[in-house]
Amino acid sequence: MLLTAGGGGRAAETVKSAEQFATGKGLIADRASLPGARIFAENCAFCHNGSVPKAPHLQWLEMLQPQAVVDAMTKGVMREQAAALSPDDKLRVAEYITRVDLRDGLPKISLPPMCKDGAAGFDRSRPVVAAGWGHDTRRYVAAAQAGLSADDLKRLELKWSYAFPNASKARSQPSIGLGAVFVGSEDGRVYAFDLKTGCAKWIYQAAGEVRTGVVLVDGPTPSVYFGDILGRLYAVDALTGKERWSKRLDEHPSATITATPLYHDGRIYAPVSSLEVVPAADPNYPCCTFRGSMVALDANDGREVWRFWAIPERPRLLGKTAAGADIYGPSGAPMWLSPTLDAARGLIYAGTGENYSSPADENSDSIFAIDIASGKRVWHRQTITGDAWNVACMMADNPNCPTEKGPDFDHSSSPLLVDLPGGKQLLLVGHKNGTVYALDPDKAGALLWQVKVGRGSIQGGVHFGMAVEGTTLYVPINDMNNLRDGKVMDAAAARPGMHAVDILAGKLLWSRVQANVCGSDRPFCDPGISAAVTALPGAVVAGHLDGHVRAYARKDGALLWDFDTVRDFVGVNGMHGRGGGMSGAGAAIGDGHVVINSGYGLYFHEPGNMLLVFGPADKAR
Incomplete structure (x- = not known):
């Protein structure tokens, strides 16, 4: 579904927090007593309790946002099955499934202002940044595409932000190109924002959360490709936001x-x-x-x-x-x-x-x-x-x-195919056990070397993605301690932070273990790096689980820039939002900007709902 008009003003927002996801606090505890329990039992339970192979189980459905559940019953895949239910019945079912209090109705939202006049179009002369997931997993952005130097990172300031509605996590990898930034969201909306101002060129509505990155491909018919949490893949016209095809x-x-x-x-x-x-x-x-x-x-x-x-x-x-x-x-x-x-x-x-x-x-x-x-x-x-x-x-x-x-x-971290002097190549693989492996692509993946960088944990070690510049491999380490799953972790062996490996020798170059700045009042805060990292000439940018986005120098890991996203923002849509932990998607760098998502209200991490767009302080918005 394509949306062509945006809302304005500030809106109240109900989100599931990290604490709610992790402990249930703040959610409706006694779900069985809700009015929707009977409606679900009589109309939905037979299929969604395992009797029908294609029907998602209740434990899977409860991760959706209330709006997504209602939409599925009113205009989505469950429209026919829910035809006999009244609008209030559907609201009560959504309340039962998500355990979010909906006595006052669905949370209100504000969408971004739609672009007008010249800003509504796309600039075909501005290149697609074909670096990172979907194009090149080395996650290295060359100088011409980045439009930024390592020195520019020291002068970054926030240019604009967007508060995602219906969200407690923001984990879709943004893409930059054609004068726009493309990104998905937890409530299934996919946006094409004007990179300079944050107005929306178009908004597309997918069936479920878009957790994947949005892959921008230029050509006779520029398109974006992405998947949703329901297992559907989409192709959408990048210039109009109209669906080309979708398929589960x-x-x-x-x-x-x-x-x-x-x-x-x-x-x-x-x-x-x-x-x-x-x-x-x-x-x-x-x-x-x-x-x-x-x-x-x-x-x-x-x-x-x-x-x-x-x-x-x-x-x-x-x-x-x-x-x-x-x-x-x-x-x-x-x-x-x-x-x-x-x-x-x-x-x-x-x-x-x-x-x-x-x-x-x-x-x-x-x-x-x-x-x-x-x-x-x-x-x-x-x-x-x-x-x-x-x-x-x-x-x-x-x-x-x-x-x-x-x-x-x-x-869970993509392999990196990297060039060596003399024409040889390596396949570099990070693992949640904290080890990096170098494989020989010419000899069926034979092991050439391995180096233990972190301790490892269920959420990494190396979690979502390394990056490489030349012969320097950037290795982000999570090494989360508070798993709360009955396993005893050796906290002294944890190495959360940024590390660099010489890929010629398979040796550690430097380590910047991040001190814990969370404090006792932030139980769902961790210092490690779970999100993928992104490199540009002379530096690497990393979003941490403590909510800080930090830039490190290639030479020695010196800190070039540090921005704490755990603060209140007012987005271009007029909504109040807040940053949080960062996981999954990393920074998108291109056309003179750094674009990053903040918020990961899942698996004992801090919630947030922000898209943040940075540029050097002395350059105009």
């Missing part, structure tokens, strides 16, 4: 698209992951039947060209748990990371996460080389063995926890 990539009820798709030579390569680890927490859930995949599609019409399955065989019934639930396997190996292109060898590199059920097989926690023409496996290399895990493992004596019980050390 996997019929599994828990399938989702979390990784930014890759564009190359008229095709889109989209990894498919899932949230089946969540319903597996129900002891009666038959765990598990999802298996990760990569889908190649024609970028023009969405036609499927090939599909690569991380686990070649379908899961089969293996037995029953002590609670009597069916056990299926092998399962899991979701694809969380944005794929890496190797055009010269005709390959795409992808990675997988853990298995969801026992037995753990040889396809979890692996790097795959996939033939770009056929989708066939060329080689694969498993980093660690015996990793099977789901959310049941975070609960005492839950029979759905696999016998391996983790450690849940996925590959």
Whole structure:
């Protein structure tokens, strides 16, 4: 759905906070007593409690925003099933599912002002910044594209901001080009903002949260490509915001698209992951039947060209748990990371996460080389063995926890294909266990060296993305301590912060372990770097979980710039918003600007709902 008008003024906003997500505090605790409980039981429960394979489980639905639930019943995929419900019934169902108090109706929102006159169009003379996920996973922006130097970073100031409505997290990687910034949001809106002023050139409404980056591709018909949390991939005209095509990539009820798709030579390569680890927490859930995949599609019409399955065989019934639930396997190996292109060898590199059920097989926690023409496996290399895990493992004596019980050390950070002097190349792979591996792409991924940079944790070690400039590899480390999952972490061994590795020698160059500036009044604040980092000549920019965005010098890691986003803002839409922890998406750098999202109200982190756009202080907005 395309929106062509924006709202103005300030609006009250109800968001689920990090504390609410982590502890339930602030949400409606006794969901069973709500009026929507009966309506859900009579009209929805049969399908959404596991009886219908394509219907998402309740534990998955409760992560949606109330507006998204209502929209699904009024104009979305559940329109026919909910036809007999009154508007108030639908509101009560949304209240029951999300546990957000809706007695006063849905939260009001304000959208950005729509661009007028010349600002409404796009400047085709301003290049697309084809660096980062979707184009080049090295996440290095050359000087001509960046429009900034390392010295410019010292003079950055906030030019404008936008407070995302209906959001407690902002994790879609922005893209810069054509005089605009393109970004997705938690309530499914995808925006094309004017880079200079923040007015909206167009707004598109997807079916669910757009967690992936928005990949901007120039050409005869400039387009943007992105996926949503419901597993649907979209192609939208970049100049008009009109949908070209959309397609759900996997019929599994828990399938989702979390990784930014890759564009190359008229095709889109989209990894498919899932949230089946969540319903597996129900002891009666038959765990598990999802298996990760990569889908190649024609970028023009969405036609499927090939599909690569991380686990070649379908899961089969293996037995029953002590609670009597069916056990299926092998399962899991979701694809969380944005794929890496190797055009010269005709390959795409992808990675997988853990298995969801026992037995753990040889396809979890692996790097795959996939033939770009056929989708066939060329080689694969498993980093660690015996990793099977789901959310049941975070609960005492839950029979759905696999016998391996983790450690849940996925590959969630894209491989980096980098050039060496003399024409050789390396494939650099970061892992949640805190290790960086250098693989030989000419010898089926043979290990050349490895270096332990961080301690590792369920949320990294290396979590969402490294960057490289020349022979310097930037390695962000999370090493979160307060996992609260029963595991005892060695806090003294944690190395949260920014690190640099010499890729020729496989040796650590420098480390900037970040001191904890959170304080006792911020229990969901951490010093580590979970988000992907972005490099430009002479520096790297990183968003931290403590809400600071920091820039470090390539030479020695000296701090060049530090901006604390955990503060109140008034966005161009007139809404009050606030920054928070940063995870997933990193900074977009291009056309003289640094654009970053702030807020990650999930998994024990601080919420926020801000898009922040920076430029040097002595340059006009």
